[in-house]
Amino acid sequence: MADKVKLFVNGQEVEVESGKNLIDAIGAVGIEIPHLCYHPALGADGNCRMCLVGIEDGRPPLVPACKTRAAEGMKVQLDTDKIKKIQRDIMELELINHPIDCPICDQAGECKLQDYYMKYDGQKSRMTVKPVLKAKKMDFGCGVVHDQERCVLCARCVRFTRLITKTGELGIVNRTDYARVNIFPGRPLANRYALNVVDLCPVGAMTSADFRFKQRSWFLTKSKGICRGCSKGCNIFIDHNREKYKDDVIYRFRPRLNEKVNGYFMCDAGRMTYKQENDNRLTVALLDGKETGLNEAVEALRRAVSQAKKIVCVISPNNSLEQMFAIQKFAANCNAAVSGYSDGYVIAGDGDDFLIQDDKSANRASFALLGIDASKAGFDAAVNGADLLICFQNDLSLSLTADALNALAGNCKLAYLGSNMDACAEKAAIALPVASATEDAGTLVNVDSILQQYAVAVVKNTPAFDMIHVVSQLGGEIKNCFEARAGLTAAVAALKGIDLEQVPGEGLALTVSEVPNVAA
Amino acid sequence: MSGKIKIMERKGKDLYERLYLIEVFKGMAVTFGHFLSNLLDNSKLYVRHYPEVKPEITARWRGRHRLTKYEDGTMKCVACFMCQTNCPAKCIMIEAGERVDGRTEKMPVRFDIDLLECIYCGYCVEACPMDAIRMDTGIFSVTGDERKSFVLKITDLLETPGAFTEEEYKKGGA
Numbered sequence: 192m193a194d195k196v197k198l199f200v201n202g203q204e205v206e207v208e209s210g211k212n213l214i215d216a217i218g219a220v221g222i223e224i225p226h227l228c229y230h231p232a233l234g235a236d237g238n239c240r241m242c243l244v245g246i247e248d249g250r251p252p253l254v255p256a257c258k259t260r261a262a263e264g265m266k267v268q269l270d271t272d273k274i275k276k277i278q279r280d281i282m283e284l285e286l287i288n289h290p291i292d293c294p295i296c297d298q299a300g301e302c303k304l305q306d307y308y309m310k311y312d313g314q315k316s317r318m319t320v321k322p323v324l325k326a327k328k329m330d331f332g333c334g335v336v337h338d339q340e341r342c343v344l345c346a347r348c349v350r351f352t353r354l355i356t357k358t359g360e361l362g363i364v365n366r367t368d369y370a371r372v373n374i375f376p377g378r379p380l381a382n383r384y385a386l387n388v389v390d391l392c393p394v395g396a397m398t399s400a401d402f403r404f405k406q407r408s409w410f411l412t413k414s415k416g417i418c419r420g421c422s423k424g425c426n427i428f429i430d431h432n433r434e435k436y437k438d439d440v441i442y443r444f445r446p447r448l449n450e451k452v453n454g455y456f457m458c459d460a461g462r463m464t465y466k467q468e469n470d471n472r473l474t475v476a477l478l479d480g481k482e483t484g485l486n487e488a489v490e491a492l493r494r495a496v497s498q499a500k501k502i503v504c505v506i507s508p509n510n511s512l513e514q515m516f517a518i519q520k521f522a523a524n525c526n527a528a529v530s531g532y533s534d535g536y537v538i539a540g541d542g543d544d545f546l547i548q549d550d551k552s553a554n555r556a557s558f559a560l561l562g563i564d565a566s567k568a569g570f571d572a573a574v575n576g577a578d579l580l581i582c583f584q585n586d587l588s589l590s591l592t593a594d595a596l597n598a599l600a601g602n603c604k605l606a607y608l609g610s611n612m613d614a615c616a617e618k619a620a621i622a623l624p625v626a627s628a629t630e631d632a633g634t635l636v637n638v639d640s641i642l643q644q645y646a647v648a649v650v651k652n653t654p655a656f657d658m659i660h661v662v663s664q665l666g667g668e669i670k671n672c673f674e675a676r677a678g679l680t681a682a683v684a685a686l687k688g689i690d691l692e693q694v695p696g697e698g699l700a701l702t703v704s705e706v707p708n709v710a711a
Numbered sequence: 712m713s714g715k716i717k718i719m720e721r722k723g724k725d726l727y728e729r730l731y732l733i734e735v736f737k738g739m740a741v742t743f744g745h746f747l748s749n750l751l752d753n754s755k756l757y758v759r760h761y762p763e764v765k766p767e768i769t770a771r772w773r774g775r776h777r778l779t780k781y782e783d784g785t786m787k788c789v790a791c792f793m794c795q796t797n798c799p800a801k802c803i804m805i806e807a808g809e810r811v812d813g814r815t816e817k818m819p820v821r822f823d824i825d826l827l828e829c830i831y832c833g834y835c836v837e838a839c840p841m842d843a844i845r846m847d848t849g850i851f852s853v854t855g856d857e858r859k860s861f862v863l864k865i866t867d868l869l870e871t872p873g874a875f876t877e878e879e880y881k882k883g884g885a
């Protein structure tokens with residue numbers, strides 16, 4: 192626990208963390224200091240002057256809150272007429288050349304200029320001269336669309352490319368009225384975190400081409416989730432909306448702050464994984480490629496399981512801990528071999544030292560916890576002579592060549608339980624639809640052995656059953672997530688003493704000694 | 712059950728009225744008198760000959776909606792969704808897309824108003840920042856023989872002209 196200092200805000204005594212600047216320290220107790228250029232991940236820049244606060248008896252009496260550390264006995268003034276006039280004047284300056292095209296701006300509804308205008312300004316424009324016209328709808332690359340007219344030159348995006356990605360594609364060119372955020376000629380944004388500037392931008396100057404005009408931000412339900420793009424398990428907001436007469440659709444993923452995992456950011460590839468949740472879904476059960484009722488398909492698979500001599504269950508590294516446990520139990524009941532073979536999910540050398548990992552699956556670390564063998568040799572030994580192969584969300588077409596998969600599907604009956612119509616589902620004799628990651632709840636262990644949980648975010652008009660339910664219908668003994676969690680804490684040594692029903696929001700670090708041999 | 716019983720005294724006790732027929736003929740005389748006089752001259756009638764004669768509608772009347780256009784024929788709507796957000800009946804369904812007519816950046820590619828759900832409150836008109844949606848078509852009666860015909864498409868909304876001049880509309884308090 193950090194040291195606490197006592198200071199006064201508007202004459203009211205508050206206890207805040209020491210060592211932080213005034214915006215963060217006072218913001219943590221619920222008192223907002225307006226700011227545009229300051230961002231906790233990018234540090235204080237002090238260029239917007241919006242966070243100027245008065246310090247009673249201070250030298251100087253007026254300081255930018257982003258560059259001033261909270262100190263014992265400080266008397267911070269936020270509501271004096273002088274401070275209010277400064278905030279109003281700064282807003283007036285910011286809005287001199289602002290196009291006020293909120294009706295067509297994607298940022299509307301989550302825009303700092305809108306919020307601060309309503310809260311701190313609220314006056315009519317006194318400008319009589321024509322506003323300076325600047326370039327609009329500039330393609331900055333990586334799906335970032337820039338609008339110079341809306342820009343307040345806070346330089347958050349510029350600092351992001353310099354400090355975080357260290358690529359420095361963006362800069363502020365020229366001065367005063369001519370100052371513009373721009374790229375170097377012919378050198379657009381080219382880094383794998385570029386879309387973070389869209390979130391960083393406090394106004395609508397940086398917007399996403401992918402999300403452009405899709406939805407207004409106030410229609411979106413912002414549910415918490417965890418990204419499945421790689422084994423980092425970045426915390427995200429799942430922004431989804433059910434339009435009238437339509438289904439619940441995800442429109443974007445946005446990073447959610449978790450200091451332990453991803454900080455404030457996420458990668459562009461992870462951001463785009465929302466499309467997998469919407470497109471190419473397996474919605475009906477397939478029997479030899481023909482649509483059938485779910486019950487008939489489940490019955491067909493049950494029969495196949497009871498008739499098979501050697502069964503192999505292939506677990507996906509994207510399955511949640513609970514799902515893996517339920518499948519393991521099911522496999523034990525019907526004497527099936529379990530494999531987690533999924534080499535195709537790993538793209539060697541693709542990761543970096545920031546967020547992106549080589550392993551493009553979310554929960555491989557749980558293989559070690561549950562003792563699931565993911566080796567090629569183990570898989571080959573298991574499928575040798577097998578007559579039923581059940582893939583649980585594991586798209587074997589990633590790991591095996593097309594010929595090898597065809598040979599496999601020829602040698603034994605291939606069944607598939609998954610949420611997407613991937614190559615493996617197309618080959619399968621029996622394909623059962625299950626709820627996708629955002630439609631289900633579960634637990635993931637990321638590459639750094641941090642255990643995180645996610646809840647059901649999206650509820651479709653005709654919801655698919657979750658994996659554990661379908662497995663229980665096939666004959667698995669675990670009926671639901673709760674039973675799986677109870678079983679997990681009892682059976683897995685590393686999870687002893689952890690209440691899986693009450694995992695803190697920022698995740699739970701499993702100590703290194705408890706999870707040896709975590710896959711890369 | 713001991714309610715107070717009140718026996719109503721019957722009116723028209725004299726023989727004249729109790730005969731009924733005389734009173735009936737007196738009543739019919741009044742009826743046929745009106746019938747004949749109206750048959751010969753119906754100009755003094757106190758009713759509007761509705762389907763033939765339409766009522767006069769003021770500029771403030773909230774009739775069927777329309778989408779307005781600039782002088783050059785491009786639509787004013789920029790698909791900001793303010794009307795859809797403000798609509799208490801949730802009868803407006805918009806889909807936005809990239810603008811293709813050279814004005815700004817955004818325009819609706821779909822703009823449906825379900826008139827069966829619309830309550831004609833005029834909140835969409837009030838919410839519009841572009842004066843793009845108005846209810847000044849003067850159309851007060853919408854008929855159709857299937858539900859689908861009550862869902863107005865963007866083309867229907869753009870084609871319908873306003874029933875009033877700009878001055879009349881502005882005077883109406885818009």
